[in-house]
Amino acid sequence: MSRLLVIFDLDGTLVDSESLCNQAFLDLLPSLNETVEELVDQFRGRKFSEILSEIERKVSSPLPEDFEKSYRHRVADLFAKELQPVQGVPEMLGALTLPFCIASSGPPEKN
Helix, strand or coil: CCCCCEEEECECCCECCHHHHHHHHHHHCCCCCCCHHHHHHHHCCCCHHHHHHHHHHHHCCCCCCCHHHHHHHHHHHHHHHHCCECCCHHHHHHHCCCCEEEECCCCCCCC
């Protein structure tokens, strides 16, 4: 008997969250003069602390002390209103005959 388990990443694999996460940066930081697509390309797969350091460099100033809290709140709002599965994922999961789970390095409250 085979003991196979399929493990999926969440962000950008099962759900289209990358663009929403980067939209939150643009919503909160109007001086960040880049597109969502540019930010996704630059930040995909990077640690949040690295992203924040890079954003501080881009806007030439430190972020407010409560920025992460504001950011997480904005992302939660965007997810509640706009988060969608990646095209074909619901059908693929419905047809999958192997057991599966989701692994993510994101904070539990995000997932």
